[in-house]
Amino acid sequence: MIFKLRNPFKPSKLDRISMLVSKVTALLNLSLTIKQVNQLHALILVNGLNHLEPIIITKIINTRSNHSEASIRYLKSLVHHSKYPNVATQTSFVQFLYQHGEFQDAVREYARVHRSGMLPCSSTIVSAIQACTRLRNRISGIMIHGHVHGYGLCGDVHVGTALVGFYSKINDVETEQKVFDEMSERNAASHVIDEFLESGNSIMAEQLFSVMGYKDVACCNSMVSWYTKKGDMEKAIATFGPMLVKTSPSWTAMITGYVDSGNMEIARNFYDVMPEQDVVSCMKMIDGYSKNGAVESAREIFNEMDEKGHSLYDAMITCYAQNDRLKDALQLFDEMIQSNVNIRPDNKTLATIISICTQWGNLSFGLWIHETLMKQMGITMDDELGTALIELYAKCGRVDKAYGLFCGLQKKDVGVYTTMILACSRNGWKYDAVKLFEEMLEANICPNLVTFSGLLTALNHVGWTEAGYPRSFKS
Template sequence: MMVTKLTSFLNHQLTIKQVKHIHALILINGLNHLEPMIISQIITRRSNCSQTHIRYLRSIIRYSKHPNIVSRTSMVSFLYENGEFEEALADYLDMQRSGILPCGSSVASAIKACTRLGNRNGGKMLHGQVYGYGICGDVRVGTALVGFYEKVDDMENAKKVFDEMSERNAPCFVINRYLESGNLRMAERVFSETGKGDVDSWDSMVSWYTRTGDMEKAIATFGPMAVKTSFSWSAMITGYVDSGNMEIARNFYDVTPEQNSVSCVKMINGYSNDGDVESAREIFDEMEVKDDLLYNAMITCYAQNGRPDDALQLFDEMLQPNVNIRPSNMTLATIIYVCSQSGNLIFGSWIHERLMKQMRIEMDDHVCVALIELYAKCARLDKAYGLFHGLRKKHAGVYTILILACSRNGWKHDAIKLFEEMLEANICPDLVTFSGLLTALNHVGMVQEKSIHLNHDH
C-alpha cells in the first residue's frame, strides 16, 4: 500500500519540498528502490535549482543503492547546465569507472565543463575517448570540441575537428552555438534560413525542443523532416516519456524504423515509473538483440515495483550460456538489493563469493554498500563490517545500515561507536540513524546522558 501511494505521488510534478518529504518516507520505510523516481523528479524539473537542491540531488545519485543508468548519464548534463562544472566532470569520470557507457550529450557536457574550467588535459583526454566510444560523428560532441580548442587557443585542432564535421554540419554548428548560449531566437532564424537542407540541423532543433519540454514545437519540427534520423526518433520518444505521456511515446516507439537500446531503456524506465511492469516487459521482449543495459533496466523495473522473484529469474536468464551477458556493477547492486529485501542471503552471498570472482568483476562502492545491507539485514555483521572497513567512501546511508543492524542484534556499544565515528567524519545523520542510535542507547541505559552530550555539542 505504501509503495503504491508513494509511486502515485511521484508520478506527478512536485515541489522540491514535497519531493524531500516523500524521500524521507522512503528512507524511513526502507523503500530505497524508489529513489530513482526521486532523482527523476529533480533532474527533469524545468525550473532552475538552487545550489542546495543540486547538492541534495548529487548526494542521492552518488550514494544511491539503486543507481539508474538514465539518471547517471543525465546527471552530467544536469550539473553542467546548473554551473557545477567541476562536479559535472567528476561525475562523468565516476560514471566511466562504474562501467556505464556515456552518451553523446554526457560526453559533450563533460567537454564543455573542461572548457569552462580551462582544463586543457581533461579536454584532450575526452577527445581521445570520443573515437573509442564511436561517437566522433556526433555533432554535439564535435561542436563542444571546437569550442574547447578555441578556448584554449589551439586553433589548429579546432580547425581539424571542424573540418572532420564536414561542410553539411556548418549550419548545424552555428545553430548549436546559439542554442548553447541560450539564444533560441537566433538558432531558429539560422535554421529557417540555411538549416533546412541539413539533416543534423533538424536533429539539433528537435532535440532542443524535446529537452526543454516544448513538445508542440518538437512535433511541428519533426513532422516535416524529409529524413527522420534515429537520433530524432529517440529524441521524440525521450521527450514524451519525460513529459509523462507514455501513450504518445509508445506510438512513436512502435513506428520507429529502427528501434535501439537507448529508446528501449527509456520506455522501460517510463513504464517502471508508472508501475506498468507488463508494458515494460513487452518492450523488453520485443528487442531481438539485448544488451546489459536492457537487462539492467528490466531488472530495475521489477525491483522498483516489488517483484523480486521476477528480477532474480531475469538475472538468472542473463547468465545462461545461450544469453551469456556479463552483468554490470549497477545490475549486481540492484539484484543484491533484491536479495536483501527478500532475505535471500544464499543467492546474494553466491554473487559476492563466487560469481564476481568467476567473472573477475571488481568491487565498487555501489556493490559494496548493497552487500553490506544484505549481510546487515541477515544478521551477518561480521561480513558487513569487513566490507564496511574496505569501503572507499563512507556516507550517512551505510553508517545508518550498520547502526540499525547493530541495534537489532545486540551490538549496542558498536552502534554508539559507529555514530561517534560518523560525527567525527562530519557526516550528517538522518532520522533513521537517530532511531537506531536511540534503540541502542535505550538498551544500555544511556539515553539521558547522550541526549545531554548531543545537545551540548550542537
Template sequence: MNKMKPHIPSPFKPSKLSIYAVLVSKVTAFLNNTLTVKQVKQVHALILVNGLNHLEPLIITQIVNTPSNHYRASIRYVRSVVNHSKYPNVAARTSFVKFLYQRGKFQETLSEYARMRELGLLPCTFTIVSAIKACTKLGNRVSGVMIHGHVHGYGLCGDVHVGSALVGFYSKFDDMETVKSVCDEISERNAATSVIKEFLDSGNLAMAERLFSDMGSKDIACWDSMVSWYTRRGNMEKAIAAFGPMPAKTSASWAAMISGYVDSGILEIARNFYDVMPEQNVTSCTKMINGYSKHGAVESAREIFDEMREKDHLLYNAMITCYAQNGRSKDALELFEEMLQPNVNIQPDRMTLSTIISVCAQWGNLNYGSWIHETLMKEMRMTMDYSLSTALIDLYTKCGRVDKAFEIFRGLENRDVDVYTTMILAYSRNRCKHDAIRLFEEMLEANICPNLVTFSGILTVLDHAGIVEESHHGHNNANLLCH
C-alpha cells in the first residue's frame, strides 16, 4: 500500500496569500508618496478591484493632502469615499474635517464632526479645534457651546489648542466671563502666549493688549507676537513701544521691525535697525534689498548684498530681481554668471531662472535664454513650472519664435487666464490672427474668463484683420461667460 506523499507547495508558484501581502505592501508604499489626484484615483480603483478596502483611509489622507485646483471635485470625491468606506478611521476623518475647514466649508466641517460622534469615533484635538473655529466663522453660538460641553466630556479642558480656539469663539460674542474661565482652565506654561495669539488672529486687539498688559512675567514669545502684529499692520509707533522694553530681543523681533519700516517706506530707519541688529541674516538682508529695489536705490541694495558673507540662492535671487526691476539687465546677467562660478557654486532655482529668462526677453537675448531652457535646465534636471513656462513663452514670443512659445504652452497641464493671455498676445504681436482667435475661443470653451489685457490682445488682432463683426461677437460671448 503506497503512502500518500504530503503536498509541498511549489517554490516557483507563490500562494494567493503571499501575492495579497505583496500587493498590500506595494499599494501602501505607493500611497506614502506624493501623488497627483489622478494617480490617487487610479490606486483607489486598484484597491477596490482587489478588495483592499481597509486601505481606503490612506486614499482619503492622500487626497486631502494633495494640492489641487479642483477643490470642489476633490471634496465630492473624498466625501464619497468617506461615506461608503467600510472601515471608519479617526485619522482619515480628522484629515477630512481639517480639509473642509481650510477650504472654508464651515457648515460641512460641523456636519463631519457630528458624523464622527455618531460613528463612535473619538475626535482628536485638531478635529475639535476645527469644529470650534467653524462655529466662530459661522457665528453659531449654540453649536459652539455644545462642543465646549463635549470638550469637558473628552477631558480636554486644559488643552492649550482647544482652549485657544474656545477663547476666540467666546471673544466673538463678547462673553469675557467665559473667556476668563477658559483661560483659567488652560494648564500649559505657554497658555498666555497661545491665548494672545488667538485674540490677535480673531482680530480682538483690545483683549490681546489687555491680557499682555496684565501679565506679570511675560514669555518672550508674547513680545514677539505683539511686535509682529503691529509691524504687519504698519503701526510702527506701537511696534517700537513694544520692541523697546523687550528683555531679550530675538532675531524674529528684529526682522519684524525691519520688515515693518521697509513696508512703510521708511528705509532710513529700517537701515538703522539693520545696521545695529546683533546678527544680520539673509531674511533681513533680502527684505532690505527688496525695499531698496522698490524705491530704485540699486546701489544701496548692492552694498548690503556685498556685506553679507554667507550668501544663498535666496539672496542672489533678491539682488538679481532688483537689477531686473530697475532695468539693469547686464548687471542681472553678470550676477547670475557669478552664481554659476566654481568658487561660488550656488545652484539657481526656478525663480532665478524665470527672472533671468525674463531679463533675456527684455534684452532680446534669445541665445542666452534658449541656452538656459535647452541646456542648463536639462543639466540641472529641473522640471518646468508655471513661472518658467510663462517666462519662456514671453521670451520666444518677443524674439519671433512663436512656434517654440506654443510648444511650451501646449505642454502646460493647467492653463489659467494669464498664460492664455500671454499666448494670445504672442500671436497678436506676430500677426497670427487665426491662431489668436482659435486660442481665444478655446479659452472661452474652457470656462476661463478673459481679463482686460486678453480683450486688448484679441480686439487688436480682430481690428487689424478688419473683422468688426467677429470682434463684437467675441466680446459678447466673453461677457456672457463672465456674468
C-alpha cells in the first residue's frame, strides 16, 4: 500500500479558507464604497463563505455614502436570501429602511422580524412606529403597540415617545394621553422633551415639563431656548426665573431671544448681569447692535472681552462692513493679523475683507491678500474666496486675473457668470463675454437681466446687435 504524504509547504484547503476569511474580515473593517463591498460579497459567494454575509449586510447598512435605489434593492435581496439571518442585521435593517424613507418596507420588515420570533431592540420598534406615523398606518401602529407589551418595553422612554407621536398623528387623543401617563423616567426625560420640541409637539413638551418633579438644567434650557426661538419671551422669562442653576446656555438663550425681538436694552441688561460673558453671547450682542446701526455699542462689547478669538474679530469686522465703516473694518483686520494678536483669518474673513476692498475700489490691498498673505498663511482658495476676488478684479479692470480665477472655480452660479460677462464686455473682451454666455446656457444656468445687459454690450461691440445673436437665440 502506498501512502501519499501531504506537502508540508503547501497550505491545506482549510488553511486557505482560514486565511481568506481573515483577509476578507480585515478588508471589511476598512472604509469601503458600496461597489467595493459588492466585490467582496462576490468573493465570499465564490468561495462558499456564506456565513460572512451578515457582516456584508452590516457593512452596507453602516456605509456613509449615499445609497442609490439600486444599492437599496441589492441590500433587500441580500437580507431576504441570506442563509444566516441574525437579529442584529435584521433589526438594523428596519432602522436603515426608515432612515432612507422606505417607510412601507420598514413596516413589512419589522413584521418579518416579529414572525421569525426574533426579539427586536427598542430602537428597531421606534423606527417601525415612526414609519407607521409617517404612513398614518393606524392598524400596523396599534399592532406594534400590542407587541410592545409582549416585549416588556412599555416603560421604555423612547418607545413611549414614539407611540405618543403616533397617536397624536392619528388624532387618538385618549390613547395618546394614556401612553403618556404610563411613561416612566419622566423626571429625568430631558431628551424626551427635546424630541417633542423637534417634532413640533410643544403641547406635549409643556405638559411633560409641568408634571416633572425635579426639573434639571437640560430640561429648563430646552424650554427656554424653545420659547425664545418662538419669540414668546413671557414664557421664556417665566421658565428662566425660577431656575436654581443658570448656565451660560440659559443666559445666552435669553439674550438671543431679546436681541431677535429687537429689544436691545433688555438684552444688554441680561448680558451685563450674566455671571461670565462668553463668546456666543458677545457675538449675538454685536450682531444685534449691528442690525440696529449701533456700531459704537458693538465695539464697546467687543473691547470688554478679555480673550478675543477669530470668531469675535470676524463678528466685529462684519458689523463694520454692514454699516459702511469700511476703513474701520480694514484697520481691525490689520490689528487681527499683527504679531501681538496673531489670529489666523479663515476664508470667510478674507472674503469679507476682499468684498470691502471691492466696495472701496482698493485693488492694492486685495492683491496683497491674494498674492502675499494667503501664501504666507497657507490659505487655500475656495469658491467663496475665489468669487470675492473675481468681483474685485472685475471691478478694477483686471479681467485677466478674474478670468484665471473663474476657470478654477468648482461651482459657478449666475452671479459669478454675470460678473465675468460684465467685466469682459466693459474691458474689450467682447468675444469672451459671448463665449461665457454660451457656456452658461450649456450648463443650464438661467441668466438674469444684468447678464443680458452685459451680453448686449458685447454684441454691440462685435456688430451683432441688429442681426441678433446668431446661435443661442435662434436655437
